[in-house]
Amino acid sequence: MxxxxxxxxxxxxxxxxxxxxxxxxxxxxxxxxxxxxxxxxxxxxxxxxxxxxxxxxxxxxxxxxxxxxxxxxAEAVVRRASAQLADFTHTCFMVTPYEGYVEVCEALAELTPGDHAKKSALFNSGAEAVENAVKIARSYTKRQAVVVFDHGYHGRTNLTMALTAKNMPYKQGFGPFAPEVYRVPVAYGYRWPTGPENCGPEAAAQAIDQMTKQIGAENIAAIIIEPVLGEGGFIEPAKGFLPAIVEFANANGIVFVADEIQSGFCRTGQWFACEDEGIVPDLITTAKGIAGGLPLAAVTGRAEIMDSVHGGGLGGTYGGNPVACAGALGAIETMRELxxxxxxxxxxxxxxxxxxxxxxxxxxxxxxxxxxxxxxxxxxxxxxxxxxxxxxxxxxxxxxxxxxxxxxxxxxxxxxxxxxxxxxxxxxxxxxxxxxxxxxxxxxxxxxx
The missing domain is CATH 3.90.1150.10 (Aspartate Aminotransferase, domain 1)
Structure with a gap:
């Protein structure tokens, strides 16, 4: 190199x-x-x-x-991925599994917030991870509605376009979109009418009021948010907003999903951005920084939620590709060592x-x-x-x-x-x-x- x-x-x-x-x-x-x-x-x-x-x-x-x-x-990414390339490029984990996939899931269980039992499933892209998080949450709760936030970005597939707030260039001309997706206000401090000091509690109250009145808490499978909103403008939800949303989710049996695809893996000075206010998500989606440039994504979450899906209900031909898994282990090694x-x-x-x-x-x-x-x-x-x-x-x-x-x-x-x-x-x-x-x-x- x-x-x-x-x-x-x-x-x-x-x-x-x-x-x-x-x-x-x-x-x-x-x-x-x-x-x-x-x-x-x-x-x-x-x-x-x-x-x-x-x-x-x-x-x-x-x-x-x-x-x-x-x-x-990065040396460790190149070294590990090159060694894996020499051994085999692919078998499909759903056909004959391999250790690298398991090692990545073990690392995710260790690194993600919370000390509860966790399991993971690996995919190729952030959009795939978010879409599978919705599948898992719906399977677990037996509900359909999904709540997202103003200025949020979650991907370019049909479902994740519905979850994404911004029309141009992500949604223009591509509808109709997936149903049962609802958007509520986010705590955008710089543009909040009564000022950033009031933003967190006021935005949370508005969002919860809309969820309660317009959807019904008992119908919501998942609430999905980026702890720092990426494409929407690197918006940090004002303090107090995320804890209030999590409390509402927990009180109503709703799966809280932290979309850490852009903010995860040391990007914000913590392994995951939701750690800033002590947030422990039920599910966390990761991609981007996970594998040093190789295509890999994950959904990690509470074992009982992850295991609610029937056998064969999660997967994909390339999900958790062995070379990408090797790259992820090299990236995590580098993050720790440096x-x-x-x-x-x-x-x-x-x-x-x-x-x-x-x-x-x-x-x-x-x-x-x-x-x-x-x-x-x-x-x-x-x-x-x-x-x-x-x-x-x-x-x-x-x-x-x-x-x-x-x-x-x-x-x-x-x-x-x-x-x-x-x-x-x-x-x-x-x-x-x-x-x-x-x-x-x-x-x-x-x-x-």
């Missing part, structure tokens, strides 16, 4: 000529509905750097959307300090202000507004900033229901010098728009 120099290098326009040639081939052969944030074609990646086919090295503030938390070529929870907390300290200074420095910038800085660990975002007083979203500024960063060799992502949030998801192994250089580029981009 060749080590990639951990330094930014821009030697051509971005995208460069080789990437442009590949883009022309892509346009001719890849479906137009498959988008890309930045059409630079990757040659190799590792640490905090992506190297493209033109020899440019970009600072990575995206991690493949929170996937390559341990880096895109204390990536500690690294995430340090990234938060550096980023929030720099971003707060930028907000103050550009407070008087006409038409573009940092309205909010939020997130935890290495899951940080800024919400851009036209005027801090009105909080009118400014998606144009988010797009302009991202474009300016890309041109200088910094990969950043946008998100948010209003398209006005810049999100930062650097690999947890990124060097501090590279992290600060990326923030320098962002600050220069602010000065230029």
């Amino acid at each position: 060749t080590e990639i120099p951990q330094e930014r290098r821009v030697v051509t326009a971005i995208p460069g000529p080789k990437s442009q040639e590949l883009q022309a081939r892509r346009v001719a052969s890849v479906a137009g509905g498959v988008g890309s944030v930045l059409p630079v074609f990757t040659a190799r990646a590792g640490g905090g750097v992506i190297e493209d086919v033109d020899g440019n090295r970009l600072i990575d503030f995206g991690s493949g959307i929170a996937v390559t938390s341990v880096g895109a070529s 204390d990536l929870n500690g690294k995430a907390k340090r990234i938060e300290e550096v980023m929030k300090g720099r971003l707060a200074a930028m907000r103050e420095k550009y407070a008087d910038k006409v038409g573009c202000s940092i309205g909010d800085i939020r997130g935890r660990g290495a899951m940080i975002a800024i919400e851009l507004v036209k005027d801090p007083a009105t909080k009118e979203p400014n998606p144009e500024a988010a797009g302009a900033l991202a474009k300016a960063c890309h041109a200088e060799g910094l990969l950043v992502l946008t998100c948010g229901t209003y398209g006005n949030v810049l999100r930062f998801l650097p690999p947890l192994v990124i060097g501090e010098e590279l992290l600060n250089e990326g923030l320098d580029i962002l600050e220069n981009a602010f000065a230029g728009i």
Whole structure:
């Protein structure tokens, strides 16, 4: 495995000529509905750097959307996956099982919140995990209704599109969607009418009132929420909101599902984001950072809930693929050995300090202000507004900033229901010098728009 120099290098326009040639081939052969944030074609990646086919090295503030938390070529992931590749690539766990699948389930039982007996089932993607969590909850409760929240994102399958709040680009033109899905308010502190200090209890009261009156608690199989909402804009539900929702779920026999697909595996400075308020979910869904870039997902939960499904009711041809399982064991090894929870907390300290200074420095910038800085660990975002007083979203500024960063060799992502949030998801192994250089580029981009 060749080590990639951990330094930014821009030697051509971005995208460069080789990437442009590949883009022309892509346009001719890849479906137009498959988008890309930045059409630079990757040659190799590792640490905090992506190297493209033109020899440019970009600072990575995206991690493949929170996937390559341990880096895109972590030694333990490559070592374990390579060894497994040499032994066998696939048998299908439902045909002839193998130890790696069991080892991953054992690790999940140990790492996820709560000291109750737990079991897991493995899948390929976050959407699959969420969809199977719904199946399991319905099997266990013998109920049908599923509750989700404003600004939530849960996937692109038919059921998970129904669970997802944002229409464009995820739902537009793809209906009809699965029934018995209900959406209630979330505690979005920055935009709560009576202020963030009142948001948690007020939002919880509204959500519970809607569930009780519009659905009936006795009809709800599952309540599903991201402990830090990802695509919706890295919204941290205001304090007190999640505990109140969990209490309501527990009191009414409802399965509480924590969707930790983007926030899990050290991303927020804890193994799982729901630990922040001591939340112990009944089921927890994981994917993205679980396997260092290999496709793997899981539903982990209380043994009696997981075992409520009849034999053969869960599975899938590739679910828990042996190579992906080996990658997951390598990723978990890396997280432990390098204390990536500690690294995430340090990234938060550096980023929030720099971003707060930028907000103050550009407070008087006409038409573009940092309205909010939020997130935890290495899951940080800024919400851009036209005027801090009105909080009118400014998606144009988010797009302009991202474009300016890309041109200088910094990969950043946008998100948010209003398209006005810049999100930062650097690999947890990124060097501090590279992290600060990326923030320098962002600050220069602010000065230029």
